Amino acid sequence: MERRKVKILYIAGCDRSGSTILDQILGQIPGWFNIGEASAIWDRGGLLNGVRAADSLCGCGSVFKDCAFWRRVFIEAFQVAPDRFDFTAAANLKNRCDRLRYLCLLLNSPARSLLRPSIDAYVDLTRKLYMSVKKISGAEILVDSSKQPSHAQILKLTGMADLFVVHLVRDPRGCAYSWQKSKPYLDPTVSALPTVHPARTSLDWVVQNTAIRTLWQSSERRYMVLRYEDLIACPEESMHRIMEFVAQPYLSIPFLSDHSVSLKRTHGVSGNPVRFDTGTVRLTLDDRWRAAMRPMDKLLVTALTGFTLSTYGYDFLNPL
Template sequence: MTRGGRVKVLYIAGLGRSGSTILSNSLGQIDGFFSTGEMNFVWKHALLENRLCGCGRPLRECPVWRAVFERAFGGMDRVDARAVMASMHAGARTRHVPKMLTERGRRDLRKRVPLFLEHAERLYRAVTEATGERVIVDSSKEPAYGYAVGMIPSVDLYVLHLVRDPRAAAYSWIRQKEQPDSAEREFMHQKSARDSALLWDAWNVSAEALWRGAPQRYLRLRYEDFVSDPRGSFRKVLAFIREPDAGLPLIGRDEVRLGVTHTVSGNPNRFETGSVKLRRDDRWKDGMSRSDRTTVTALAAPLLLRYGYPLGG
């Protein structure tokens, strides 16, 4: 928690399959930091579906999340998860971004989401109180959700906008992958190259638009730059969130040692512990079909150039 009793949240925004899980879990290793994974799923995954926590236990049996909900609401069964989610969906989705950009729209949204804001406020605060950590790393990624969290008066929000080459992200979305979140055999959501590129455009444009007026609250980082210079990237992030003295979560140049996490949702690699080398994953360059590559490049061209990615080659 920061001075004045505000809860410091480092929010990772950007499209899925951009390396946010490894980035947030690395940051979560820093003394005083706690990686929650994707908090926008906490109501559904913990309370309704009892999926697996990053520690491997079902969320309802994880001592950390039990303590958090106990502190915030007096227990997991004291929350009407469906009502909170309905409130969240009424004003914290991508389609609400245009409203978030005007004063009048924001006033209107505030009226739609009081239940969500009140519950989220109690939950984020309880995370810092129950864990004793001062910085929450939330990798929910949805720009609109992050903006809504920033509307909570007691949240001190910093947005790390993570961008990855959309062809690498699309290549990951296209392929079928198992999701080891639950007892049943399940697969992660898939998207076509076209849908992935359109969403990449929409979310990146949204993230830039939402925090354009708050440069001290917004930092953009390319995944490729993060893995090629982890040390410099971590330092930049820590300076940005005014934690310049925090120790880096690195061993050597590009290795992080991941301890057990208590993430509520995310990429399957959130269960990974031990030594992990940060490295670029360029499998899409050989594995992606020419037509998928052309589709993504064409749809994402303006932003590709803006973010310094080559169109061809």
């Protein structure tokens, strides 16, 4: 029974926390395959609806529906190529159950009936997708950087997931500052990512991180916390920790120095434009918020994230 399960390393956390670069590095390990933000295959959280998500770029540079890898995955999973697949219907299914607002219902067996039949159909869709990715990639471990706790719960419900959760946390002031900037998406279907007010980012940061921690912290062998700042400061050591966590032998990652890594193209979906970077990529801590963020915004984020912020060892008393 266990043998039929798919080993999945799930990167949970908030957007703008460095999940794409972590996903990309893990995808370089022999036998590991990074899907990217798997839940965004159907849509991009309102940024791109189902039809346009199929026209966005895969990490390999091809349009998703034309990517040879994803064509094989879809034909294996759904007996239809991506250009004939109904992405709108899949996106609608996702939006009816795979959202943070439905997490309580997803966790509670009797309450889950309120989401049926959408949840059954979406769980089935997810199961077929992952089984097919595993088969076509031939990988031992799939890396999914969807981040949402609801999607991790959907994976649990598939019954096929041997799930390990890496909770990636970044200083909320860094997240908030990043969301204050309009960011190019490097994708012809999206001109720029929208900006978000730091108050909204702060509340999302607290809710999302608290939900992930509450759900998983008692599962010691299935849950680890990794701070973005520690990942960038000690990338190789962080990879050691992750491989040990998923009980895999340590395999070489092409680190060229303490802070640069050689990346090959992957088929990761959605995420930061860093997913298109190949060759030597320098890992640099993005802490521009310390010098460039308005003091009032820093104070606002610090006040709103308060206790949760200090839980992860961030400086509560002296943010300026």
